Amino acid sequence: MEIEDIKKSKLLIHGDIYFDQSIKNLNWFNIGGKTKILFKPNSLKGLIEYLKLYSSRGKIFILGNGSNVLFDDDTYQGTVIKLGKSFSNITLLDNETIIAGTAASQKKVSEFAKDNNISGLEFMSCIPGSIGGGIRMNSGCFKKEFKDILISIQLVDYKGVVRSIPADKINFNYRSIELPNELIFLSATFKGIIKNSIEINNYMRELNTIKNMAQPTKIKTSGSTFKNPINQTNKKVWELIRSSVPNGTSFGDAIISDKHANFFVNKKNAKSIDMKSLINFVKKKVKDNTGVKLELEIVMVE
Ligand SMILES: Cc1cc2nc3c(=O)[nH]c(=O)nc-3n(C[C@H](O)[C@H](O)[C@H](O)COP(=O)(O)OP(=O)(O)OC[C@H]3O[C@@H](n4cnc5c(N)ncnc54)[C@H](O)[C@@H]3O)c2cc1C
Incomplete structure (x- = not known):
């Protein structure tokens, strides 16, 4: 019907x-x-x-x-x-402030900031997501995350009502924000600080080099599978997985990356059920071995 x-x-x-x-x-x-x-x-x-x-x-x-x-x-x-092209404009509001549509990639926005001598958004150049995904996940790396540079979010609710929310009215957590799921982010305003674009470029290259050394590239993955259990242990999640899960563990074509144990990979034709079996297996092994209860970072869509 x-x-x-x-x-x-x-x-x-x-x-x-x-x-x-x-x-x-x-x-x-x-x-x-x-x-x-x-x-x-x-x-x-x-x-x-x-x-x-x-x-x-x-x-x-x-x-x-x-x-x-x-x-x-x-x-x-x-x-x-x-969301597509009509939601991906990137504009300079003033010397330090950028407004970006949520379909724009984080890489593009960080490039735009660099080209306009705005520093603070360099970390985004290492994250393969869109601005919308970055807001929802409060994404970040190298000790910076969205909450550090966000000024406001423009959004529409499921009834079709458009509004703007200042970032200081939002609670941000590690890889999540406290806003209902029934909201679609349309654009966001970011504020950085003025800096020479050559310095910004050098820093961006440095971050990307470090990231490419530590994490696998050009593979079918969704990045970090679990959040680092910061409230339970000082250990990183990849260390807990390495010490708890036998090398070479796989379910169908769902495998654990050799380079970074928290990156799970679709080697070729993995089904969702294979990836979920791997996730549940790792979760149980880490719990049994270390007592740490892992929480998913990736979003399951069902
Ligand atoms: C190789 C690799 C490396 C990565 N490195 C990092 C890293 O260093 N740091 C990090 O934090 N993450 C990292 N990630 C994870 C991922 O890139 C980020 O979480 C990214 O910000 C997600 O953006 P996306 O557009 O792909 O979102 P999606 O995966 O498409 O969606 C993620 C969530 O955002 C919501 N969402 C997306 N767009 C909107 C919108 N317009 N309005 C409302 N909700 C929306 C979705 O509903 C979903 O809940 C990595 C992933 C990969 C594959």
Whole structure:
């Protein structure tokens, strides 16, 4: 019934609507079945139209670059919304302040900051996600995270109401923020400090070199699988995994990276069930061996 309604309204909504689309190529793990609906709004108007029509009838998942998600093998029984070009503008507001659409990649925004002599966003050049994903995850590395540079977030709720929230009214945690899931981030304002772009560039290169030495590149992964258990132990999660899980542990094509034990990898054709089996196995082994209860960093979409 609801699918029929959506099909009828398809031509009226400003955006592209696809049915029974594979989700595999939209995430870094390269894992997952289909989504019942994939919606790519062409404008804020289109997004609001869709939310008003659909949000009370079915579930919604908002996808960024898919670098931190694990989809299920079964069809996602709802709409996956993917923001595109019209949500990826990056603009200079003043000498130190940037406003970026949430579909812009973190790499692009950090480049833009560098080109405009704004320092503070260098860490983003090491993270393969979008601005939207970075906000939701309070992403970070090298002792900097989104909360350190965010001034405000512009967003729309599932009723289609647009508003802006100042960052100092939001509680940020390690790899999460305390805002309801039923919000779609549209753009964000960031403030850095003025610095010479050559110095910024050198620092960005240094960070990327360190990161590439420590973590695997050019593989199908979603980055860190678990959060570092900062409230339970000083040890890093990769150390706990190394000391608790036998080398070479795998489930189907789901394996643990040799380079970084907290990066799980789809070697070729891993199913979601393989990756979940690996995750549960590692979680249990670490708990049995060290007493530490691991918490997922990657987001499971079901
Ligand atoms: C090789 C590799 C290295 C990585 N290194 C790091 C690192 O150093 N530090 C780090 O913190 N992370 C790292 N990550 C994880 C990941 O890149 C970050 O979490 C990233 O910020 C996620 O962004 P994304 O656009 O891919 O989000 P997605 O994976 O698409 O989604 C993640 C979450 O954000 C939500 N979301 C996305 N867009 C929006 C939006 N517009 N509005 C509301 N919610 C939204 C999704 O619903 C989901 O809950 C790494 C991942 C990989 C693959």
